[in-house]
Amino acid sequence: MTTEADRPPEPDRVRAPNIRDVARVAGVSYQTVSRVLNDSPNIRPETAERVRAAIDELGYRPNQAARALVTSRSRTIGVLSGQTSHYGPATSIQAIEMAAREAGYRLSITNISSSEYTSIKSGLDYLMSQAVEALIVIAPQVRVFEAINDLQVAVPFVTLEATGLNTSHSLWVDQVQGARMATKHLIELGHTEIMHISGPQDWIEAEARMQGFLRELGDADLRTRAPILGDWTASFGYYAGLELLRYRDFTAVFAGNDQMALGFMHACREMGLSVPGDISIVGVDDIPESAHYAPPLTTVRQDFAEIGRRAVGLVLGELRGEAGLSHDPVQPQLIVRESTAKRA
Amino acid sequence: MTTEADRPPEPDRVRAPNIRDVARVAGVSYQTVSRVLNDSPNIRPETAERVRAAIDELGYRPNQAARALVTSRSRTIGVLSGQTSHYGPATSIQAIEMAAREAGYRLSITNISSSEYTSIKSGLDYLMSQAVEALIVIAPQVRVFEAINDLQVAVPFVTLEATGLNTSHSLWVDQVQGARMATKHLIELGHTEIMHISGPQDWIEAEARMQGFLRELGDADLRTRAPILGDWTASFGYYAGLELLRYRDFTAVFAGNDQMALGFMHACREMGLSVPGDISIVGVDDIPESAHYAPPLTTVRQDFAEIGRRAVGLVLGELRGEAGLSHDPVQPQLIVRESTAKRA
DNA sequence: GCTCGCGATGTGTACGTTCACATCCGCACG
DNA sequence: CGTGCGGATGTGAACGTACACATCGCGAGC
Known part of the structure; x- marks a missing residue:
């Protein structure tokens, strides 16, 4: 009923509304709000509706940090890439980003400026410090595998464009x-x-x-x-x-x-x-x-985009414990134009 | 002294070491560890050294989520971009990423697939849900400004390549x-x-x-x-x-x-x-x-890279409350090659 | 020799959420 | 008509960190 009157006086610094504020407005407990947010079963539709209305009214947004803290899931996929300004990587990353967002994941991208082992390692180290849940490597340098081993990367990972090596973690155009x-x-x-x-x-x-x-x-x-x-x-x-x-x-x-x-x-x-x-x-x-x-x-x-999409599918699948995902190489295609002709 | 003997029995699921584990190993309080991490003054060098040793020993990494939760700072810069696979945006983003990482910020990038208002808005909405501290827009569509207003974006932002409009929030090549x-x-x-x-x-x-x-x-x-x-x-x-x-x-x-x-x-x-x-x-x-x-x-x-770097400087400067940062347009440069000649 | 002050360190609490468990209610069943 | 059960909801705790404040010890100044 009264959604403003009986609240404590506004603090000086405006605080973003939290789950308890929503609960108060909706007249339910914070746990119920949490349930609605994670659409868990056994919520009366009518209650869910009231909660959703309160969320809209307050402009509430779940705090990702708090969520990540308690679930210890960052919902982040790390991308280790060489020059992200190149056409191939850029195209793959774009596809990865879209597929990841679709699946409720965000990306943490890091560029490695050189192919030095230390550069790869520090890039990887950075991503680990972001607590990424999975790793996609577009920097097709041989030494990446070393670094992944050395740092004891324990998350699902896949390397793009790394033909033939370490096939269980590779996805590649043939x-x-x-x-x-x-x-x-x-x-x-x-x-x-x-x-x-x-x-x-x-x-x-x-x-x-x-x-x-x-x-x-x-x-x-x-x-x-x-x-x-x-x-x-x-x-x-x-x-x-x-x-x-x-x-x-x-x-x-x-x-x-x-x-x-x-x-x-x-x-x-x-x-x-x-x-x-x-x-x-x-x-x-x-x-x-x-x-x-x-x-x-x-x-x-x-098909760089396809590769990117499949990479996301692969690591997220592994994260969910699905096995036997397809690592079939993507087949390239010869496009014949005018720069080739019969030998004179 | 005893760093292992008197700990409680190992839990089944291996938990990442936290600040208290480090404190125990170093023989100090967790707050002291925190101080070392945030290199605050008034720490005896000897103590700091012992803490650092403990950190290395345990392979401790600060939990970004916990940190974000308590400081309510996400240390994330949002990037709203059109086709990130294009040369210009891709180059700028690469520069942004490196500059941001340098400054201890990560990026949250989102691609908008079309120039539809709803697409822009949902992209922006996504970034806001990531609690970005600042916003860099590389999607130089006119409607972005509308969306930023409509969503009441309250963080420092800058649009790249958006000549002339709304100059206090623009950074552009002339x-x-x-x-x-x-x-x-x-x-x-x-x-x-x-x-x-x-x-x-x-x-x-x-x-x-x-x-x-x-x-x-x-x-x-x-x-x-x-x-x-x-x-x-x-x-x-x-x-x-x-x-x-x-x-x-x-x-x-x-x-x-x-x-x-x-x-x-x-x-x-x-x-x-x-x-x-x-x-x-x-x-x-x-x-x-x-x-x-x-x-x-x-x-x-x-100079797309320069633009990207300056964008980061600008928003981070504003975040720190620095005023009067340079919004001077970046001067383009004519490169004369062989596709132009005197009129026949 | 006592006090003051400051450098060095420790303790309590809050951040916002989810998980585990507790409770309440009404309905079906005997 | 009592009991049990399951759907709906609520309560307590924990996640890992930083901030505010408390405490401790030691040397300078009187």
């Missing part, structure tokens, strides 16, 4: 397969001298793409040559191209990602070479821009 | 100035018929760039034409190009971002037009790839 598709495509076009510009050696996915490339080449009995170790950037592709094209002892290039492919095409243009007339190029990722490169890039599409 | 630089550059090259492909109308920065474009054109007494309203994507730039180039009643294009510029160049190529021979093009953002487009793109550089 990079080996993707690389084979790209390489096979070039071979089928008649190319026999194929160059690979790889990502940094300590990225597992770079390693996997290199393996796929080498295996496909081996299966076709073609000469393999040492891949160039790049850094994923367009600039690297460009300078590598300027260097490599001085010899021109190859007619096709498989680049570890679209950006390096772009840089390489830039170098071709500058050296007066036609793509795909003189050199065929394949990238990986299918970033949205690659369809508009000059020429539009043949590339291996990866 | 988009108007950037657009003017781009336009002026084209005018100085002799172009008089310049087309603008803008971002979506409800993005404040798109609006600002359009204003800058129109003003510069006005100052030069050149004919203005209705800008095309795009969606930031390369594909839009491409299709818009195919359409517009059927008439060819312009010799230069100012695109709202690099991706649309890329798409437009693609269309030029397909229509048999040379860039910059027939058409000059300027973009905005200077994403890392744009230096390797065909041709390398003249563009207006924005």
Whole structure:
């Protein structure tokens, strides 16, 4: 009835309403309010309605900290990522965020600036200090596994894009397969001298793409040559191209990602070479821009968003004790555009 | 002395050590431990050392939830962002994350999938339920301000990239100035018929760039034409190009971002037009790839990372009650490459 | 030698919630 | 008509920490 009159005088500092304030307004005990909040059974609909009305009236919001304290559940998923500004990680993280929020979890993201072990470890340490309930790693560096062991991470975790290693904790695009598709495509076009510009050696996915490339080449009995170790950037592709094209002892290039492919095409243009007339190029990722490169890039599409969603499903499933969740690799897809052609 | 013998029997479920466990091991009171944790003065160095040793021994980590509960400070900054997978937001967020972590804050990020008012509001609502202490908005939609008002957001907030509006809460790259630089550059090259492909109308920065474009054109007494309203994507730039180039009643294009510029160049190529021979093009953002487009793109550089860092500085400053913080717009920079040339 | 003051440390309590358990009521069953 | 049972609701405690205040000891000043 009287919702204001008989309350104690307003304190100076306005305090956010708590569960007891709601209870008082609704004329029930705080426990009943708690029950409504956690929609537990055995509440009379009429009572629940009154509580909900009180909640609205007061603009009450449950205090997450108090809840976390008593349940000792932070409802937080930690994300350890390398450069979150890159297309792949950024896309995955966005999907992770949405899937997590859907499931009532929030994210704690941390960027590791370098691939130094100490950097990984301190990033991981930070996440542990946030009491994350699960961990998703998008920093596909080999040393992450070490760090996870060293810190005795006891929560469910999954690493993205880390082909082949430690499969029970991995979820990945089948990079080996993707690389084979790209390489096979070039071979089928008649190319026999194929160059690979790889990502940094300590990225597992770079390693996997290199393996796929080498295996496909081996299966076709073609000469393999040492891949160039790049850094994923367009600039690297460009300078590598300027260097490599001085010899021109190859007619096709498989680049570890679209950006390096772009840089390489830039170098071709500058050296007066036609793509795909003189050199065929394949990238990986299918970033949205690659369809508009000059020429539009043949590339291996990866579904980063799907990977992110599945990662969340996986760790939350494990958290709920569900077993036997699917770790099947996500299949990449070859997108043929105009940067590849039959060997002249 | 005895650090193990006289403790109560181990409970079944291993409980994380708390401040009292540390105190017991260190032989001090829990309050002393608390003091060491919050490095308050008046602790004997020797005591502090003993406490620290106990912390290490037990692998103790402060419980953030308990801390948040009692201090009623969440140490969280909310980030409301549009597509976090885009280069600009992603770069800013990365910088925000690092700056925030540096300052002992974590982030709660939420993506809004559409620019619908309800979507913005629910995103904001989510962040408020996280009890964020401050808010950084990277979703530069006009309606965000409405939502912030409607929800009576009482925390310090700052919107990024929202030129000109509500300046006390904005931090921005001077988009108007950037657009003017781009336009002026084209005018100085002799172009008089310049087309603008803008971002979506409800993005404040798109609006600002359009204003800058129109003003510069006005100052030069050149004919203005209705800008095309795009969606930031390369594909839009491409299709818009195919359409517009059927008439060819312009010799230069100012695109709202690099991706649309890329798409437009693609269309030029397909229509048999040379860039910059027939058409000059300027973009905005200077994403890392744009230096390797065909041709390398003249563009207006924005320092997204700097913006992110300053946003954190601003809201945390306000939180500490510091006044008179700099809201000076960040100056963009024209990067002249090869997509622009004197009018034929 | 006594007191004052201050540095160093300890004790009580509150934060807001959930869990375990207690209580109350009405209805079905014998 | 008494008993038991289960649905609906209430009470007490605990989670781990920081703040306010209390206490202790020791050296300076008279």
